[in-house]
Amino acid sequence: MLRINLIVIVAVVVLVLVGALVWGLLGGGETKKIVVMDDMDRELKLAGRPERVISLAPNVTEILFALGLDDMVVGVTTECDYPAQAREKRQVGDINVDFEAVLEQEPDLIFMMGGMEEARERLGELGLTVAVVDPKDLDEVMESIIWVARITEAEDTGTELVEDMQARIELVRERAGEFEHEPTVFYEVWDEPLMAAGPGTFINALIREAGGKDIAQDMPQPWGVFSEEKLFQEDPEVILVSWHDYEQVLKREGWQGLQAIKDKRVEWIDPDIIARPGPRIVDGLEAVQAAIFPEVH
Amino acid sequence: MQGNLSKSVIFIITLFLLLAGAFLALAWGSVPIPWSRLPVILFNPGPEEGTLQLILVQLRLPRIVLSMLVGFSLGVAGCVFQGLLRNPMADPYLVGISAGAGVGALMAMVLGWQFQVLGLGAGPFLAFAGGLGTVLFVYRLARVGGKVPVTSFLLAGVAVGFLLNAVMSVLMVAMGRDLHRVLYWLLGSFSGRGWTQVQLIIPYFIIGLIILVTQARNLNLLVLGEEAALHLGVNVEKSKRLLIAGATLLTASAVAVSGLVGFVGLIIPHIMRILAGPDHRVLLPLSGLGGALFLLWGDTMARSLMPPVELPVGVITALAGGPYFLYLLRRYRETYFGGG
Amino acid sequence: MSLYELKEVSFSYEKEPVLKDLQLEIREGSFLGLLGPNGSGKTTLLRLLSGALSPQKGNVFFKGQEVSLMEPAERARAMGVVPQEFNLDFPFVLEEVVAMGRYPYLPWWGALGAMDQEKIEEALYITGLERLRKRTINRLSGGERQRGVIARALAQDPQVLLLDEPVSNLDIRYQQEVFELLARLNHDRDLTIILVSHDLNLAAQYCSELALLSQGSIKAMGSPKKVLEAGLVESTYGVAVEVAENALTGRPQVSLLPHRARAAGEIENGPWVHVIGGGGSAQQILYGLKRWGFRASLGVVNAGDTDAEVARRLDIPRVLEAPFSAISAGAREANEKYIEQADFLLIADVPFGGGNMANLELALEAARRGCRVLRIKGKSIEERDYTGGSAAWLWEVLGSLGAIDIELEEVFNHLKGGVESE
CATH class of the missing domain: 3.40.50.450 (Rossmann fold)
Structure with a gap:
C-alpha cells in the first residue's frame, strides 16, 4: 500500500513538474520579447506586439499605413495627411506634442522623429516607450522600415515593401547610368531669401541618385541661404521648386538670363514625396528623375 | 487714490482668482475631465481613471505650478526693474537678460550640445548662465569709480542686448530647419515642462524672493532717484546690487525653464501699480501674484484653445494683456499721469 | 558753535578742479545762501556738505564728524536735502512721500510708529499741505510739490536743511512761498538752512549770510550788504549791475543793467x-x-x-x-x-x-x-x-x-x- 502510494505520489510530482516545465516553455514562447535597435541606437524591448501606437511624424505615419497597420495607429499629428485615412485618427500634436492627448490614448509605443529631445525625454519621464525614426539617406529609410516592421510584427509586408522600393531605386539608378550627360540642377527651398538644400538633405541625395548634379553640393550646411550670384555663375539647366508656382518662377524678375528659364526647365515637385523619408521617397526619386530628364516620360 | 479698492481687498481678490484659476486650469485641457470628478481622480482614482490621474498629476499640475512660479518671478522682477530704472515702461528683459539667455539657449540648439549641469539640460543651463552672465557683464561695464549709476547700467544693458541679439540672429540663420524650436523658445512656452523644471526653478525663486523682500522699502526710495535715496539714508550701491541680483536670478531661472515669455514683466507691475499704488512693499508681492495669475490663465488658454495645437504662451499674454492694459491706461490716465 | 567745518577741501569731477582748498565754517542756526556763477562750485559744495560727494583732498566735518564716513542713515537723520526739482513717474501720494523722510529712523520693513506719524503730521502742518496729503505727487502744483519735498526733509527731523536752487523752477509767488517757509523754519525753530541760489535778490532778502563763490573758492562771505557789493558782483559774474537798497528791508537789491552793459573796466584801454x-x-x-x-x-x-x-x-x-x-x-x-x-x-x-x-x-x-x-x-x-x-x-x-x-x-x-x- 505504502509503496503504491509512494509511487503514485512520485508520479504525480514528476507529472506536475514536467507539466509545469512544458507549460512554462510553451507559455514563454507565446509572450516572446521583441528587441529592436531604433535609429538613435537605443535598444527597445517590448513585451509583445504593440497594440496602440502613436506616430509623431508624417513619414512614420506613412510607413505604418504602408505596413497595413491602420488599426494599430491611435494617434497622429496635424501634419499627417497621407494616406487620407490618417486624417481620421486622433491628432495628438503638431511640432509640439500634446502630452495630455498622448497619455489619454494609452499607447504602448510612440514613434517620433529626430531632433525632439526634450519631448522624447518628457515622454520617457511619463513612462512611455519611444522609438526614434531618423533615417539620413535612402538606404536608411529602408532600414528604418525594416525595424519598424519587426517591432510591429509586420515583417512580411515590410520585406515586400522594401523589396519593391529597392527594385524601383535600381531602375532609376540604371537609367541614370544610361544618360551620358549629368544635368546641373537647382532646388529652390525658398525665394526670399533664396535658400537651397545641400548635402545631408534628401533632395540633394535624390538629385544625385537620379543622375543630376546639385549646384548646392558645396553648401556648408544642409539648409541655408544661397547666394544669387552663385546661382547665376552655376547657371543650372533645371530648376526644381516645391513651394512656388513654377510659372511664377518663369516670370521672375532678373532671372530671365538663366538658362533654365530660357529653356522653360522649371519643374514643380510635390514637397511631401521628397521631404518625408518614408515609402513615398521612391516616388520622389522618380519624380526628380522625370523632371531632370524629360526623355523619361 | 488709485482705483477704488483698498490694498488688502486687491490682495484677497488676486489670491482668490489665483486659487480658483488653478482649480479650473486643472480641469481644462485637450482631454476633457469634468471638474466635479477632479478630487476623486486626484486622490482615489477608479480602475479606468489611472491615465486621467497621470494627466492631472504629471502634466497639468506641474504646468500650473510652473506657470505660476514663472509668472510670479517675472511680475516681481519687472516691478523691481521698473522701480530701479525709474521707468514704468521697463521690463525684466531690458538689460540684456533675454538676449544673453537667448544666445545661450540657441548655442545649445545649434551645436546640439547634450549635457547635464545641476540637473539642468544644456539648453536651460546655457540660457540661465547666459542671462546671469550678461547682467554681470553689464553691471561691470557700467561701473564708474565704484558706483553703478542706473542710467549707465541701463545703457550698457541695452547696448550689450543689441550686440547679443545680433549674435542670436547669426545663430538663428545657422539653425536652418529647426527654426520653429527657436521661435517657440523666443515666444515662451510651457509645452512639455514638468516637475523637473519646477524643482529647478524653486531654489532660485526662493533665494531671489528673499533678497527682494528685504529691499522692497529701499526700492520705494530708489524710485526717487539715487541721490535722493542716499539723502534719505539708503545704502544705495548695496541696495542696487541686491535688487539687480535678486531680479536677475528670478528672471534668468524663469527664462531657463520657459523661454522668453513676454509682456508679463512689463504690464503686470504696471497694472498693479494703477490698482494698488506704488508702495513696493505691497506692489512686489502683488505683482508676483498678478504675474502668476496672468501666466496661469495664459498657459491654460495656450494649451486648451485649439487642441491639439498648442499656442506659444507669449502670444496669449500679448493678445490678452495688451487691450486690458490700454483700457487701464485710458481709464486712469488722469490720476496716473497727473495733470491729465 | 559751528555746524560745518571745511578744511582745505578740494574736489574735481575730472581733471579740472571744481573746488580748490576751500576753508569754510558754518554756524549753527545760520541761514546761508551760496551764490556764484555757473561752474563756480556752489552746487558741488552743497553736495559735499550733504555727503553725496566726498572731497579728494581735505575734510568736511559735521559737528566734528567726517561727513563722508557717516552711515547714510546717520547722515539722513542729521541733514535734510531738497533737490532743485522733484519729478516722479510713480504715483505716490504726498503723504507717502513725506513718510519717506522717516526712513532713517525705521526698521527694515518700515512700519510707522506714533512718533513717526507725529513728525509727518508736523511736517505737513508746517508746510501747509495737510489738505493735500492724499493727492498724487504729480498732481500738485510746482510750489506745493517743492513744499512737499521740504516737508519730507523736515520729517527727517534734521539739524540742517540743504537746498539746491529750491525755487528755480517756480514762479515768483511760489518762490516767495518757499522762502517765507524757510525763513520761518530758520527763525522759529533755529533750523540751519544752507541753500544754493541763482537769484541774488531772493537770497539777499531772506538769507542772514551769503557766500559768493567764484572759480572754486569763496570770494566773499558775510552779511548780504557786504557780499552783494556792485564791484564784487560785477567781477564775479562779469556783468554790469546796479546795487540798490530795498527801501522796505534795507537789504541790497541787484539789478542787471540791460542792453550791452559791460562790467566796469572791461574796455581796459577805453577812454x-x-x-x-x-x-x-x-x-x-x-x-x-x-x-x-x-x-x-x-x-x-x-x-x-x-x-x-x-x-x-x-x-x-x-x-x-x-x-x-x-x-x-x-x-x-x-x-x-x-x-x-x-x-x-x-x-x-x-x-x-x-x-x-x-x-x-x-x-x-x-x-x-x-x-x-x-x-x-x-x-x-x-x-x-x-x-x-x-x-x-x-x-x-x-x-x-x-x-x-x-x-x-x-x-x-x-x-x-x-x-x-x-
Missing part, C-alpha cells in the same frame, strides 16, 4: 570819462557810461547826493565832500587826480554855486591841458549861475577853449566815436 554833476543831474550820464562800458569817475559831489548814491550802486569811483559843505582843498585835490587821468570831462546840467565852483575851475584847468570837455546842453548858464556871474564867465572861457556843447542823447555816440577813432 576814461570824469563826470561833474550833482543833485541828480548826472544820473542818466552815469547809467549810460556804465551801460556802454566806459571807465568813469564822478566828483566832487556831496555824500548822500543822488548822483553820489547812483555812482555807489554802479560801483563808479567818486570823490565825496561832506553833506552840505563846500568843496574842500582835499576833495579838490583828489578830484584833480581823477581829472588828470581822464580822457573826457563831462559836465552835467548842474547849477553852480559857491560850494561847487571848484569843479568848474578844475574843468578850466583840464581844458587848458587839452583834455576834451563836453558840456551837456540844458538850461542856459545864466539860469544856473548862483555865483553872481563868475560861473557864467568861466563857462564862456571854457567854451573858447574848445569845450563842446552836446545833447544828452548824443553824448554816448560821441564818446563811442572817440573809442573807434583811437
